[in-house]
Amino acid sequence: MARLVARALRLGRSALIQVGAVCGYQGRYRTSFVASALMWHGPVIVVAPEAVQQRLLQVEIPRLQQWLQINKAIRIGDTWPSGEFQGILLISPEAWLRAQFDSKDDFPSGIPTIIDGVDDLEDWVRRQLTVSLSAHDWDQLMFAYPHMAEEIRTNRVQLTRELFQHPANPYECYLISQSEEEILSRLYSALHTVSLPDAWKNFAQLFQNRHENPSPPLPLSPPPLLWATIARRQGIFSLHCAPIELGKILSPIWQRQPVVLIGSALESETEAPIFRQRVGLDDLTAVKFSSDSQRSAIQLYVPYQLPLPNTPEFQAAFIHKVRTLLCLSATASGLTVVLVGDVPLRSQVGAILASEFGSRVQVEKTCLDENGILVSGWEFWREHQKVFPAPQLLIIATLPLPSLENPLVAARVAHYKRSHQDWFRLYLLPAALNELQRAIAPVRENQGIVALLDSRVVIRSYGIQVLAALSPSARIDYLDPSLFSIVNQDDST
Numbered sequence: 001m002a003r004l005v006a007r008a009l010r011l012g013r014s015a016l017i018q019v020g021a022v023c024g025y026q027g028r029y030r031t032s033f034v035a036s037a038l039m040w041h042g043p044v045i046v047v048a049p050e051a052v053q054q055r056l057l058q059v060e061i062p063r064l065q066q067w068l069q070i071n072k073a074i075r076i077g078d079t080w081p082s083g084e085f086q087g088i089l090l091i092s093p094e095a096w097l098r099a100q101f102d103s104k105d106d107f108p109s110g111i112p113t114i115i116d117g118v119d120d121l122e123d124w125v126r127r128q129l130t131v132s133l134s135a136h137d138w139d140q141l142m143f144a145y146p147h148m149a150e151e152i153r154t155n156r157v158q159l160t161r162e163l164f165q166h167p168a169n170p171y172e173c174y175l176i177s178q179s180e181e182e183i184l185s186r187l188y189s190a191l192h193t194v195s196l197p198d199a200w201k202n203f204a205q206l207f208q209n210r211h212e213n214p215s216p217p218l219p220l221s222p223p224p225l226l227w228a229t230i231a232r233r234q235g236i237f238s239l240h241c242a243p244i245e246l247g248k249i250l251s252p253i254w255q256r257q258p259v260v261l262i263g264s265a266l267e268s269e270t271e272a273p274i275f276r277q278r279v280g281l282d283d284l285t286a287v288k289f290s291s292d293s294q295r296s297a298i299q300l301y302v303p304y305q306l307p308l309p310n311t312p313e314f315q316a317a318f319i320h321k322v323r324t325l326l327c328l329s330a331t332a333s334g335l336t337v338v339l340v341g342d343v344p345l346r347s348q349v350g351a352i353l354a355s356e357f358g359s360r361v362q363v364e365k366t367c368l369d370e371n372g373i374l375v376s377g378w379e380f381w382r383e384h385q386k387v388f389p390a391p392q393l394l395i396i397a398t399l400p401l402p403s404l405e406n407p408l409v410a411a412r413v414a415h416y417k418r419s420h421q422d423w424f425r426l427y428l429l430p431a432a433l434n435e436l437q438r439a440i441a442p443v444r445e446n447q448g449i450v451a452l453l454d455s456r457v458v459i460r461s462y463g464i465q466v467l468a469a470l471s472p473s474a475r476i477d478y479l480d481p482s483l484f485s486i487v488n489q490d491d492s493t
Contacts, residue, residue, distance in 0.1 A: 001032035004287055005260055009040045009112045012258045014284040016118075016272060022296045023289065024119070024264025025385070025441035027055065033114050033262065034060045037088050038070050040112070045089050047096045048116040056090065080107050093117075093124040100253045101128065109256040118263040119434060121279060122246060129249070130242040131206055137199045144197050148190065155187045163228050163237050170343035175407045176226040176239070184239075206241040222418070225411050244415050251280035265437040267430060268468060274430050291472055296444040299483065300473040301451040304458055309398045315345060319352055321453055322395055324479065326357065326373065332484035334392030334446075335368065338375045339439060341400055349397075350375040378435055390445040392484070398454045399466065400435040401428050429462055433469045440470065449483060 001017065008015040019029045034056060037044040048056065053076060061074060073087025078095035081087075093115075099107050115121070138156050142149040159180060166174045176184075188204060196204065206224045225244045230237045243249060266275045270288040275281075306321065307313035322338060329336065338353075340346040350363035353373060361373045364380045366387055374381075374388070378400045402409040416423030440450050450470070457463040467473075476483070 001029055001287075001289070002036050004285070005033045005036035005114065006039070008258060008260045008285065009036060009044070012110075012112070014254060014259045014261075014281070016261045016263075016266075016276070016281065016284055016286045018263055018266050018270070018272065018288040020289050020291050021265040021437035021441040022291060022444045024117075025438065026445075027052070029262070030056065030060055030116065031064065033116070033260065035064050035068065037114060038064055038068055038072050041086075043086050043089070043111050045091060045096070045107075045111055045113040046116065047091055047093055047113060050092055052116055053090045053092070061088075093121075094128060097124060097128045100256075110258075112258050112260070114260045114262065116262050118261040119266060119438065121261070121263075125246050125250065125279075126242055129246075130240055131199070131202045132241075133199055133203050133239040135236045135238070137197065140197045141191075141200055144195060145191065151190060152187065155183055159183050160235070160237060163230060164232070164235075166230075168232070169405060169407075171406050171408075172232070173227055173229045173407055175411055176228060180228075181226065203239070203241055206243070222415055225408065227407060227411075244412060247278055247280035249280070251282070254281055264441075265434055265469070268433070268465065274426055291444075295447075297447055297472040297474055298440060298443055298470070299447070299449045299476055300467075300470055301449060301476050301479065302457055302467075303453065303455070304477065306453055306455045308455055315348070318345075318397055318453055319349060321451075322349065322353070323356070325393065325395055325451055326353070328479055328481050329393050329449075329484045331481065332392055333371060334448075335371070335389050336373045336393045336395070337381065337388075337391045338373065338395045338397070339378060339381060339400075340375060340397040341378055341403070342397070343377070345397065346375060346377060378439065381439055382435070385439075385442050388442070390442045390448065392443075392446065392448045393451070394440060394443045394448065395451045396436075396439075396453060399432050399452075399456065400439070401432045424462075429465065433465065436466070437469055 001019070004015060004017060007013075023029050030052070033046075037046060038061070046053075046056070057074070057076065065071060073085065074090070075081050075085070075087060076090040078091060079099075081089065096113075096115075138152070142152050145152065162177070162180045162183070163174065184207065188208065191200075207226065222244050224241050226239075226241050228237050228239050261281075263275075266272045271286045272288075276284075303321065307317050326336065338349060340349055346363065350361060353375065354361040357373060360369055360371060361375060362368050363375045364377065365374070366384055368374055368388070404410050404413060412427060413423045416427060443450055450473070452470075457466050467475075
């Protein structure tokens with residue numbers, strides 16, 4: 001990998017490297033790109049989250065500088081250092097993207113850039129490009145237009161009434177309806193855009209583009225996504241607007257400098273064509289490292305006769321299977337994780353298991369006993385898995401397919417449908433496979449057991465792709481206590 005990164009720096013040719021879910025979880029690959037950046041004769045930008053930056057500063061860089069006998073300047077910050085800087089700049093994804101989207105040109109073009117953790121690239125970009133209006137911004141608008149305070153207040157009340165009529169959902173977010181959009185349009189038409197507060201001005205740039213051209217032909221950029229989040233207890237809401245397609249927006253960024261993008265498990269194919277299309281990456285060098293089949297194989301239990309997740313019988317069958325697994329593993333030491341994406345079901349599972357297994361059971365908490373049972377959603381597990389010991393048993397309720405009940409997911413699916421594209425193959429399935437591989441990566445450290453209780457893996461055609469993504473694994477279709485004694489023996493060895 002170090003040679004690949006050095007080649008990209010030397011030739012000025014962009015590269016996309018998939019290191020594998022286990023390697024991505026462990027983070028050991030970072031030594032490779034840091035070594036290449038230190039030995040490169042010119043400046044290098046390393047884009048990484050703050051936790052990764054601290055690891056690089058405290059461990060990887062000092063160790064490599066001593067071993068390589070190189071004293072290259074290292075900076076950490078949000079802006080490009082002044083003068084003829086020839087060192088390594090560590091910068092967060094948010095700051096780097098903000099600089100790329102800003103028209104000030106604070107960053108010189110042509111500087112080789114290494115971006116670590118691009119599995120989350122689309123989320124970083126969407127957060128950066130999302131423009132929001134909160135309750136505070138409505139107050140600021142009334143201060144800016146005191147002679148129109150009553151009219152602004154009236155529009156806010158009307159919008160509140162409309163939004164709170166939406167039926168509650170677990171995500172507490174809702175796509176803006178036509179009537180709600182018309183309220184915003186009337187308000188904007190009554191205001192003088194020159195003196196708008198910054199938040200309202202930025203929101204208008206996206207919103208008015210959507211309103212003026214709500215259904216553009218396919219060659220043009222699709223209308224931006226417009227939605228609201230609601231805090232029902234407080235009786236307040238926030239409005240959000242963001243572009244739905246990122247490829248055309250990001251494409252000019254990749255042309256300004258050579259980039260090395262490093263991810264864990266972006267796609268099954270080495271070239272990662274779906275990911276590259278979504279983020280606007282053209283021709284580059286693509287490499288994918290395979291997993292160590294001997295050291296990272298898991299035991300994979302996939303039952304054949306469980307009800308489908310969308311049937312009324314699934315909940316009872318799932319809880320029964322979880323209790324069976326927990327009872328069989330009672331003599332095994334180590335953490336057990338139960339991943340449940342459905343929010344109401346997660347709470348019910350937590351309550352039922354706590355009534356039987358007591359304080360061992362915690363729902364999305366980081367303080368657990370040595371033999372604790374963590375009931376968690378996918379996002380919580382992804383963000384906190386590194387603070388837990390590697391689980392000896394990971395139970396998965398359903399595949400982490402983005403839920404169509406989430407209005408933002410439904411809007412993206414609708415966009416694929418309007419474009420006559422395969423929304424499941426291009427969006428839902430790749431997102432699920434990436435999430436799945438990252439979730440089970442810690443279990444591979446001790447060759448633990450993964451119980452995937454979603455029968456769609458067995459009966460749907462895409463189940464083959466799911467099983468391939470879970471490779472290397474030893475498939476089992478039975479349960480007995482000896483399975484968990486094998487795990488304990490492996491741990492002691």
